[in-house]
Amino acid sequence: MARLLVHIATGPENPTRVxxxxxxxxxxxxxxxxxxLFIAGDGVAILRPETLDAGRGIGTxxxxxxxxxxxxxxxxxxxSGMSSKARGxxxxxxxxxxxxxxxxxRLVELALEADRVISY
Numbered sequence: 001m002a003r004l005l006v007h008i009a010t011g012p013e014n015p016t017r018v019x020x021x022x023x024x025x026x027x028x029x030x031x032x033x034x035x036x037l038f039i040a041g042d043g044v045a046i047l048r049p050e051t052l053d054a055g056r057g058i059g060t061x062x063x064x065x066x067x068x069x070x071x072x073x074x075x076x077x078x079x080s081g082m083s084s085k086a087r088g089x090x091x092x093x094x095x096x097x098x099x100x101x102x103x104x105x106r107l108v109e110l111a112l113e114a115d116r117v118i119s120y
Contacts, residue, residue: 003034005114007107011042012051018043019057021120022066029073036110037070038102040080044087047079049095071098078102078110 006025010017028035039047046055046063055063070077081101084090091101111117 001031001033002115003036003113004028005036005038005110005117007111007117007119008037008039008043008046009041010120011045012055013042015055015063016057016060017120018046018055019060019063019066021118022063022070023057023060024118024120025075026066026069026073029070029075035070035073035075036078036114037075038078038080038107038110039099040083040107042083042087044079044083044089047084047089047094047097047099049097052097067097076100078106080104080107 006021008018008021025035025037045051052064052067077099079099079101081103084101
């Protein structure tokens with residue numbers, strides 16, 4: 001199986017695009033691939049519990065159902081620490097979501113380690 005990096009920088013203002021990225025990551029996990037999800041920029045806002053619960057794309061499903069399936073399937077979730085700090089989000093604001101706050105160099109490492117990178 002392959003290793004996939006899905007990078008989401010789109011925020012909740014475009015829920016269909018966000019949910020599509022999450023759906024692709026979820027589909028890869030379901031197919032048995034190793035998946036890293038790195039959320040940066042405006043995308044970090046989707047990690048707030050209330051946004052995860054409310055976010056839904058048109059024909060692409062809900063944020064929460066996808067993220068829960070990713071966690072259950074063993075995907076590794078990262079959030080840009082810089083993007084999160086700039087938007088007032090810290091680890092305490094994520095509820096019990098297993099997200100690692102990471103610097104840009106971690107994103108570069110993940111991209112170099114992945115067989116494929118998909119960005120939304």
